[in-house]
Amino acid sequence: MTDSGTGSALRSLISPARYIQGRGALSELGPRVATIGSAPLILADDVVRELTEPTITSSFERAGLPVSFERFGGLPTRREIGRVAGVISDQEADVVIGLGGGTAIDTAKAAGDDAGIRWVSAPTVASTDAPTSALSVIYTEEGAFESYRFYSRNPDLVLIDTQLVANAPVGFLIAGIGDALATWIEARAVGQSNAENMAGGVATRAGTALARLSWDILWEFAFPAIEAVRGSLVTPAVEAVVEANTLLSGLGFESGGLAAAHAVHDGLTAVEETHGLAHGQKVNIGSITQLILEGRPTAEVREFIEFTARVGLPTTLTEAGLGEAGDDVLKTVVRATMAPEETIHNLPFAVTEAELLDALKAVERLGRSVRAGSGLPEPKAPERR
Ligand SMILES: NC(=O)c1ccc[n+]([C@@H]2O[C@H](COP(=O)([O-])OP(=O)(O)OC[C@H]3O[C@@H](n4cnc5c(N)ncnc54)[C@H](O)[C@@H]3O)[C@@H](O)[C@H]2O)c1
Numbered sequence: 234m235t236d237s238g239t240g241s242a243l244r245s246l247i248s249p250a251r252y253i254q255g256r257g258a259l260s261e262l263g264p265r266v267a268t269i270g271s272a273p274l275i276l277a278d279d280v281v282r283e284l285t286e287p288t289i290t291s292s293f294e295r296a297g298l299p300v301s302f303e304r305f306g307g308l309p310t311r312r313e314i315g316r317v318a319g320v321i322s323d324q325e326a327d328v329v330i331g332l333g334g335g336t337a338i339d340t341a342k343a344a345g346d347d348a349g350i351r352w353v354s355a356p357t358v359a360s361t362d363a364p365t366s367a368l369s370v371i372y373t374e375e376g377a378f379e380s381y382r383f384y385s386r387n388p389d390l391v392l393i394d395t396q397l398v399a400n401a402p403v404g405f406l407i408a409g410i411g412d413a414l415a416t417w418i419e420a421r422a423v424g425q426s427n428a429e430n431m432a433g434g435v436a437t438r439a440g441t442a443l444a445r446l447s448w449d450i451l452w453e454f455a456f457p458a459i460e461a462v463r464g465s466l467v468t469p470a471v472e473a474v475v476e477a478n479t480l481l482s483g484l485g486f487e488s489g490g491l492a493a494a495h496a497v498h499d500g501l502t503a504v505e506e507t508h509g510l511a512h513g514q515k516v517n518i519g520s521i522t523q524l525i526l527e528g529r530p531t532a533e534v535r536e537f538i539e540f541t542a543r544v545g546l547p548t549t550l551t552e553a554g555l556g557e558a559g560d561d562v563l564k565t566v567v568r569a570t571m572a573p574e575e576t577i578h579n580l581p582f583a584v585t586e587a588e589l590l591d592a593l594k595a596v597e598r599l600g601r602s603v604r605a606g607s608g609l610p611e612p613k614a615p616e617r618r
């Protein structure tokens with residue numbers, strides 16, 4: 234966004250209208266949604282519906298709202314978004330609630346936008362920073378990244394129940410930590426280059442500071458939070474990490490800006506080998522790639538690799554399913570990462586395809602060397618989903 238009078242870039246920060254987090258927060262969903270609309274549609278897959286339906290039903294009944302669930306088809310593709318927008322119109326819903334992980338939430342936003350109604354994010358895992366943002370990540374039917382779709386507003390409400398998060402398999406929280414750690418790595422680079430953030434301006438100090446706060450919280454509390462969630466416990470460390478993964482990373486990436494880590498994530502989705510990985514797992518490969526491209530101090534890169542390996546994130550191509558990948562596969566990743574609209578071009582320096590290919594290959598070597606030096610086991614290929 235450029236000020237036509239002066240040519241200077243305008244600063245911009247955007248956020249959801251309201252954020253609510255805590256143990257048992259889901260029972261508040263009805264009363265909160267009632268302030269936004271009177272005919273809600275809840276988009277959730279069967280797993281999530283089963284986990285949440287009794288609480289949601291009593292919460293909505295208490296608020297005098299009808300309960301209407303629509304089964305989510307699994308990916309935010311144009312076809313699924315169009316289908317859900319059709320259901321919204323048929324039912325004359327006036328607010329759509331994305332309930333579940335990032336894909337259900339992104340689909341609800343897109344369908345809500347198509348149908349011209351308001352939308353709410355109710356994440357049931359802290360696996361991504363999708364819930365707060367004013368954009369969806371759209372996929373092809375084959376499961377590859379297609380595009381970012383931007384909206385003129387963020388969700389009217391983001392509500393996350395930390396007991397649900399603590400009850401979920403710990404892998405979701407770990408993936409969310411991978412997504413959130415990238416936020417500061419990317420916002421720092423975007424701050425250096427004064428490139429555009431995802432809010433259509435340049436970063437405010439607040440946007441950049443929130444990205445940094447997310448990072449600081451994760452270095453402090455990731456391990457105790459992971460331990461707590463293994464036992465389905467909600468502790469202050471869990472509350473802190475859920476806030477870092479969901480709110481701070483969300484505001485931080487959108488208003489601080491994205492750079493290479495997420496571009497590499499998008500590039501990785503272009504090859505089928507990585508499709509079994511969670512968003513935050515692929516992002517961690519992207520974070521390490523960016524640190525290498527930036528030429529960050531060796532101790533810093535090694536520390537990041539060791540920390541994220543101990544958290545349980547992939548730090549080698551092998552763990553991303555690309556251990557056996559030849560140059561042809563890696564070049565497909567490189568080309569998709571370097572697409573003209575990709576955020577890798579927000580780095581404060583230009584990157585060539587050859588440089589990116591070597592940086593990706595360096596991830597494997599460095600990841601293995603740090604693991605060996607830290608007494609961590611050899612990397613293993615992911616189990617196919
Ligand atoms: N729009 C954005 O700003 C943004 C930001 C980051 C990521 N994303 C997108 O988010 C998506 C990834 O989201 P994700 O990693 O959450 O995965 P996901 O949405 O693909 O999967 C979530 C899975 O978790 C299950 N689940 C949800 N809650 C559960 C619970 N409490 N217990 C047990 N299982 C539960 C669901 O059934 C589902 O299978 C990607 O499409 C990515 O592009 C978007």
Ligand SMILES: [Zn+2]
Pocket residue numbers: 361362412495512516
């Ligand atoms: Zn992300």
